[in-house]
Structures are given as structure tokens and as C-alpha cells.
Amino acid sequence: MQIDDVLEIAGVFFSALSGGLAAVRKKFDVFGVLVLAWAAGLGGGILRDVLIGATPPVGIADPSLVVTAIVAGFVIFLLHPGLARMRTVVVVLDAGALAFFVLQGTTKGLDHGVGLLASVVVGVLTGIGGGVLRDMLTGEVPLVFADRQLYAIPAIVGAGLTAVLWQAGALTVATQAAVVVAVLGFRLVSVWRGWVVPAAAPGWTGRWGSGGSGRM
Template identity: 60%
Template sequence: MFPDLPVEPVLEVAGVFVGAMSGALAAVRKQFDVFGIMVLAWAAGLGGGVLRDVLIGAVPPVGISDLRLMAAALAGGLVMYFGHPRLERARRFIVVMDAGALALFSVVGTVKGLEYGTTAVAAVVVGVLTGVGGGMLRDLLTGEVPVVLHHRQLYAVPALLGALATVGLWRLDLAGAVGLTAVAVGVFALRVAALRFHLNAPGPWRGGGR
């Protein structure tokens, strides 16, 4: 039996809040109105969780049923609406917040998949999709190519490693507050390091010729 995880709701609320901030700030950069800013906050904060819940059969999805998480998304959007940094610094800030949301969601999504009785492989897939889903929706709604698909950035790879580590902790019965927090910190650190040192995934294989 999976141990009691009081840390999981905290991580999920934090992930929604941070993800919503990244969505709202992206909307600010695009000069969206207040409604558009809040829609982007909801999409970035809760989009991955909605996708996760649809895949594992959790009905209704948290994005339209969990008032706590919806309030966190609203709060993240309002924080950015009233207090966003200067626009010339916004892109870097979005990327850092997105790394935080990626880390938190990949862990929480994997845990929820396991709690719903999925296989380890399915839980990893759900965790990765939860991690990247909100960022993909944010980018699509602002007319950008989703970051997970371009520049060969290490975006899905940290989420994948985090999901695998979470499943490993599950199997070892070590998925408590310390373990899950450590995995989330590791995913965040890897994503930030990849950005700082330009660590990229391999591009298309060109064969042995020139």
C-alpha cells in the first residue's frame, strides 16, 4: 500500500500556482487582456492535470472540480497581472517558473497515476504528460511552438527522469515527503542546468556521411 503522502497536495498546489504564474506572464508579454491572462493562467496551471485525469479515468478532472487548485491558478494569474516584472526580463522569468512547474507536476502526476492503480509504465507516461502538458497549452495559446518540441531542449527528459525516480521510490516504499521533494528539486535543477549550460537532446541522425 502506498504510504500516506501529506506532501503530495502541497506539491500539487505549488505546481498549479507556479504554472499559472508562467501562463499569466506569457499572456502579459503578448498583451492579452485580463480575461486572456486568466485563461492562460488556468491552462498552464491546470492543463496538465486535466490531461492526466482524463487518461487515468479520474472524473471530473481537477481543473474543473477542485476549488483549492482552481483558487491556486486564479491566485497565480492575479499575482502576475498586478505584479509582473519588466517585460524585457519576462522570458527568463517564465522559463524559470516553468522549470518549477515541470518538476512539481512530473512528480505529482506520477504519484496520482500510481494511486489510481496504473502500471509503472503508465504512471511514468502520465507523469511526463502532466509535467509538460500545461507548458504546451500555454505555448500553443500564445502562438508559440511548444518548448518541448523545439530547440532540442532538455524539457521532457527531466520530467521522464523524475517520473522514473518517483516510481522507483514507490517500489522501495520510500515515497514520502523527503523523497518526493528531493526528486522535484532534482528535476528542477536538471532543467535549469540544461538551460544554463545549453544541454540539448540529439537532433536528427544524419548517418555516417557528410
């Protein structure tokens, strides 16, 4: 087992915890908790694989990844109150998972031949897609769109860096590690310093647009 595989399993595990926990908060049953752990841990990669045409997605076909997400779901189902005391640890681990997924997702897109732009998009989606799916399945507006934190921005920077390095033929173990450190560091510094991005200030709340726009 290589270092990449260990990091991937760790990333899935820590992302899956957030899905299981969201399900617990909604008082889902044990099946719902396991599905949410799977969706949060592997949903970003499933979305990536469907978009680049790499079917079946590893998120439904790779036993070690699927079992990892399920185990994370059981851990949350059985132990969740005890996890409340570990928040700082979780922020760091989650930022690590984000950094790793963005690097891996972008690289997979590039290796699959979908081009620079699509690879950056699927790299970002690999990092944030699981959380979006988790929120939608629990009836919440996706947190990443509204919480003003720098979560997607480090992901976009990391995916862009990866694509530029790959294009320049400079994507080595050392530069990959540098990308992970950059994303992780950017994310953690933004949390530590409380950086936020601007939110929209709606001055008008009418409704128009595609999907029924005429009644106004």
C-alpha cells in the same frame, strides 16, 4: 494544510504565471489572460486526470487550485512589466514546479492503478502538458518540442525514478524528496551549462503520411 498542498499551490501559481504572460504577449483581453493562466497552471493535471479516468479533474473541481491559477492570472495582468526583472528566480521556481508535478502526477497514476507505463506518461504530461496547452492556445508551436533544452528529459527521468521506487515499495518522504531534488538539479544544471539535445536536420521537405498522403 500539509507540505504537499503548499508545494502544489506554489507549483500551480508559478506555472500559471507563464500562461498569463504568454496571453499578455498576444494582447489577449483579461478573460483570455485568466484562461491561459488556468490552462498553463492546471492543464497538465487536467490531461492526466482525463487519461486515468479520475473525473472531474482537480483542475476544474478543486477551489484552492482554480483560485490559485486565477490569482496568478490577475497578478500577471496587473503587474507584468515588473516581472521582467525576475528571470533567474523564475527559472528556478519553474524547475521546482516541474519536479513537483512529475512526482505527483506519476504517483497519482500509480495510486489510480493504471500501471507503470501509463503512470510515467501521465507524470511527464502533468509536468509539461500545461506548457503545451498554453502554446497551442496562443497559436505557437509548443516550445518544449523544439527548443532543444533539457526540460522533458529530466521529467522523464523523474517519472521513471518515481515508478521504480513505487514498484519496489520504496517511495517514502525521503525518496520523494530525492526525486524532486534530482529533477530540479538536472534541469538547473542543464540550464547553467547550456546543455542541448540534438535537433532534426531536415534534408528533405516532402509531405506524406496519414491524413492525406497521396498527392506526391
